[in-house]
Amino acid sequence: MAAPVPGLEQILEEPQTYDHVRHKIHGLRLSNARALASSSRSSATEDVGTLIPKLPDSVALHCLARVPRSALPLLRCVCRSWNRALSTNTRDIASVRREIGTAEPWIYLSFSPRGDCIQSQRSSNYFTAFDPGSNQWHSVGWLPGLERLEVLKGYGCVGLGGKLYVLGGTLCIKERDFGGGCHRDLRVRSEVLAYDCIGGRWKQCASMRKARVDFACSVSGGRVFVAGGRGRLDHENAAAMASAEVYIPELDRWEELPDMSITRYKCVGVTLKGKFFVIGGYTIETLHRSSVEIYDPSERRWERRPGMWALDIPPYEVVELQGKLYRSGDQLNHWRGSIDVYDERLKMWKTIRGSNRRLGEDLQCTVRRYVTMAGIDSYLLFFGGHCRVGDRSGDHRPFCLETVDAFQAPVGRWCGLDPFRSSCRELCSSCCVVTA
Incomplete structure (x- = not known):
């Protein structure tokens, strides 16, 4: 017979209270959490409104902040006060997690089903998160506000203050086809959504001043910067923009910035040493x-640096890691076979020794569909989707096989994680790191 679930007060009375709370809660299943909640309610009546009976809320917050991020949804089921602290008033616990060093970086990716999978699932965007600390994937859920068969593409995605921001993009209608790539564009959006990674809730934020798709975005000094892109889907170069704006989260407000010197779309945004870099992109000229446009928030002006990208094809992704810029491909080929780092002294991109690799090289009978990368600590993590053909019972329908490869930039060493099979799906945008 299984041991009874201990009450909350019993856990707190054990020695090494903080560690025991963290490990006990992390190991509980959802059914045990309900039992824990019912057993602790009777003792909680003595001190109504506090997070943990007989403990100041400031100390209780430190207890909750030490719980692993993957267990936070479980904690919300324990009692109403915990649910309130972890769902509504998340700013306090997020600041405590940053203060005591328990905030964890997760990488968020957005997918939509492909081919036959469209009929069995909603075809709008859904998010998943990868925890590099435990090598585990976590389901986040569907992007709100989209109807069946509607897909959001070409949007911006940034992480700030424990929240995932989804900015603008093109709203498309996805039609059923076995190739999975047929879309009919509807409109360009200006709407902004924020996902609270601790509270697990989506929120509608103030819309951008202009609708944008294929634009540059990044975070600097607690602000979200966007620039360039297209405001319409017709006449590509003619619809390109030079405008820029900045989002102030605490005021939920967008403010206009000076225009760039030229219009750009399919450009990439990245922050380096507090400055907002808008790299490459298609232009009329x-x-x-x-060239690259660099915005200095302290001086509120742009500087154009010619020749920094050195390719006619716009970049796909550029990542900042430990004060350096890294790239691995462009709009035509997301993975060019190696990783380049930008040398600020020589003003040129240099291939990192030991970075040459065919991602997914251990997989057989596969065709790579996408590669997207993120930077955490000293590692560049690459997420690859591979289309594989099955041969059982004459079934030749493709499915998606994801792989995660990590490259330690200073050492120049690769390490691969085990691939896993998933339903047939396609990537909707670049990945994004959110620390919470």
């Missing part, structure tokens, strides 16, 4: 496609 082909000569400027290799």
Whole structure:
């Protein structure tokens, strides 16, 4: 017979209270959490409104903040006060987690079903999160506000203050086809959604001043910066924009910034040393496609640096890691076979020794569908989707096989994680790191 679930007061009376709370709660299943809640309610009546009976809320917050991020949904089921602290008033616990060093970086990716899977699932965007600390995937859920068969693509995605921000993009209608790539564009959006990674809730934020798709975005100094992109889907170059704006989260307000020197779309945004870099992109003047615009928030002005990208094709992703910029491909080929780092002294991109690799090289009979990368600590993590053909019972329908490869930039060493099979799906945008 299984041992009874201990009451909350019993856990707190054991020695090494904080560690025991963290490990006990992390190991409980949802059914045990309900039993724990019912057993602790009677003792909680003595001190109504506190997080943990007979403990100041400031100390109780430190107890909750030490629980692993993956167990936070479980904690919300324990009692109403915990649910309130972890769902509504998340700013306090988020600041405590940052203060005591328990905040964890997770990588968020958005997918939509492909091919036959469209008929069995909703075809709007859904998010998953990868925890590099435990090598585990966690389901986040569907992006709210989209109807069946509607897909959001070309949007911006940034992490700030424990929240995942989804900015603008193109709303498309996804039609059933076995190739999975047929879309009919509807409109360009200006709407902004924020996902509270601790509270597990989506929230509608103030919309951008202009609708944008294929634009640059990044975070600097607690602000979200966006620039360039297209406001319409027709006449690509003619619809490109030079405008920029900044989002102030505490005021839920967008403010206009000075325009860039030229229009750009399919450009990439990244922050380096507090400055907002808008790299490459398609422009009316082909000569400027290799240039970069740099915005200095302290001086509120742009600086154009010619030749920094050095390619006519716009970048796909550029990642900042430990004060350096890294790239691995462009809009035509997301993975070019190696990793480049930008040398600020020589003003040029250099291939990192030991970075040459064919991602997913251990997989057989696969065709790579996408590669997206993120930077955490000293590692660059690459997420690859591979389309594989099955041969059982004459079944030749493709499914998606994800792989995660990590490259330790200073050492120049690769390490691969085990691939896993998933339902047939496609990536909707680049990945995004959120620390909470």
